[in-house]
Amino acid sequence: MAPEMSRPGGRTARVRSAVLAAAGDALIELGLPxxxxxELARRAGVGKTTVYRRWGSVPAVLEDLVTDMIETSAPRADTGSLDGDLLANAELVRSTLADPRQGPLLTALVCAAADDAGTARALRGFYDARTAVWEPCVTDAVARGELPAGTEPAAVVRAVSAPLYHQLLTRGTRPDTADAHRAAAATAAAARAGVFVSAGARRTS
Known part of the structure; x- marks a missing residue:
């Protein structure tokens, strides 16, 4: 587990920002090994002692990097409709993966997670947190009668981003706007058809 980090302003915040930026750049360029x-201290322009004392290990830096990603992530959209909300989510994922830095960084973190349990745990935390932020778009749609009762919010949210990540990670191509629209529309259609209704809800219906 990453050490608990204070979040004050001033020099401490600047050091953290510089080291995390250096860690992201180095991970993209060099990979975890x-x-x-x-090296992170050199790239960040801070003393090695500061970095060793504050983080203590590379995995701890990467865990803090993921924590920073959670803290700075955009809030969910609330368009008032399922289609609008899912499209907004797909567009946010698309723009992140298509970003010339964020796309490679997420790819590098996925690769690092395969070799380091701490990074894997932190990355799961990131995706769990982002999924939870967007789950209300599904619960709101159920409340409005757009989706059947028992629809699993997390499953719907994950289904929006899954094809976009799959394209980046397996083909190495950044998703475009058409890909985002397709992912959102396919997920909305599947949700309306009851594909994401939980097994328990099916048994009691």
């Missing part, structure tokens, strides 16, 4: 704290 090429990272060490001395």
């Amino acid at each position: 090429g990272l060490d704290l001395a």
